[in-house]
Amino acid sequence: MRTFPRSLVLAIAAVVLGMLLPTAALAASADVRGTSVIAPAVDNPAPIFTDTNGHVFENEIAWLASAGVTRGWEVSPGMYEFRPQAQILRGEMAAFLYRLSGSPNFDVPTTSPFIDVSTDFVFYREIAWLAEQGISAGWSTPAGAEFRPFLSTSRDVMARFLHRFQLSPAFDAGVSPFRDVTGSTVFATEILWLASEGISTGWNVGYGCYEYRPYQNVTRSEMAAFLYRMENGGTTPLVGNTCAPPPSPLVSDHVTSGAFCGQARLGWYGYTVTGVLMRCTQLPGETQPRWRQA
Structure with missing residues (x-):
């Protein structure tokens, strides 16, 4: 059988390992909804999301991605969505906090602390860490503790x-x-x-x-x-x-100081355009009530 120099074998192994590791790393961090990946590889820069431009929290979302906490959903090669208005699930919350903490090493339990989270669940490590840290104990039920990751x-x-x-x-x-x-x-x-x-x-x-x-x-x-x-x-x-x-009842429109307010609104309150609280009152001798400062 033909033998090869040890240096050549090591070089080939390094190339093969380098091809496999990114795929394994990304598969392990797939988001629970869709084909998202949350933790970027070292050589995988933070994505630019196509659905957050001009959003009130655009900068905060970009920071979250740059911190490696989320990559959103890859909807086509190189195109990502964050889906800012989607509600965050409890399973995703566990993933966010775990990765924000630096994805710390810990003894992952072989038995799940929650009856509704299997050890092969996509976010099992993160949810188990959340429980180990005392951040969430879930719900106590007759059958055991539940985390309810999709809530x-x-x-x-x-x-x-x-x-x-x-x-x-x-x-x-x-x-x-x-x-x-x-x-x-x-x-x-x-x-x-x-x-x-x-x-x-x-x-x-x-x-x-x-x-x-x-x-x-x-x-x-x-x-x-x-x-x-x-x-x-x-x-x-x-x-x-x-x-x-303000006291009630309160008129919805702005009022004018000194203007007639009508018997129907006697005792009502209102604000001027400058924010001064007025009240509809009628002094002795007056035939109609007027708006006066309260």
């Missing part, structure tokens, strides 16, 4: 995940800045921590009032923004309660 991630659960990802830092919660988050809200502490860090300040609904909307599901673009702010510094923190809604 969308709600905003309150997202707050819980990120707070635990940061090792549950202590802080002075104080008064809730959100009118829909109270002491009885399940993950109130975690939500208020997000606000105090400027990671999420919810929606400004007017009159100094904010809503967090804890049961609304998180989109992929919003998740990119939350992770970016957590890693790079958030927006202006939201602390304390500044909510001062």
Whole structure:
């Protein structure tokens, strides 16, 4: 049998191994929805997404890709979509956090901690890591713990995940800045921590009032923004309660100081174009009520 020099054998092996490794690496990181790959190879630059140009979170999404957390969906050779308005699933959330943490090595359990996540599930390693870190214990059921990887991630659960990802830092919660988050809200502490860090300040609904909307599901673009702010510094923190809604009833149109308002609106409130609160009142001797500063 013919023999070859050892140096030649090693060179051929290196070439073959170099051809196989990228394929194996990409297959191991396939996204659960479609043909996406989340973790880029070293020689695989971050993709430019075709569906995020001009998006409000375009920069945050680009950062997420450059950090190797997501590559979205490859819809044709070299063409990628991020699908910013798609809701992020719990399985994907585990993958995002695991890769944001640097894809750390750990003893992957041979038995799944969740009855609905098999050891050959595409994100088994990431979900097992999430459980090992105490970030998520899933749901306790008579049959055992469930992770529910295909369930969308709600905003309150997202707050819980990120707070635990940061090792549950202590802080002075104080008064809730959100009118829909109270002491009885399940993950109130975690939500208020997000606000105090400027990671999420919810929606400004007017009159100094904010809503967090804890049961609304998180989109992929919003998740990119939350992770970016957590890693790079958030927006202006939201602390304390500044909510001062106007008294009712309130007219929807702007009013003019001194103008007649009519008997039907006696006692009503309204705002001028400059934001001055007015009230429809009638003084003794007047035949018609007028708008006056409240």
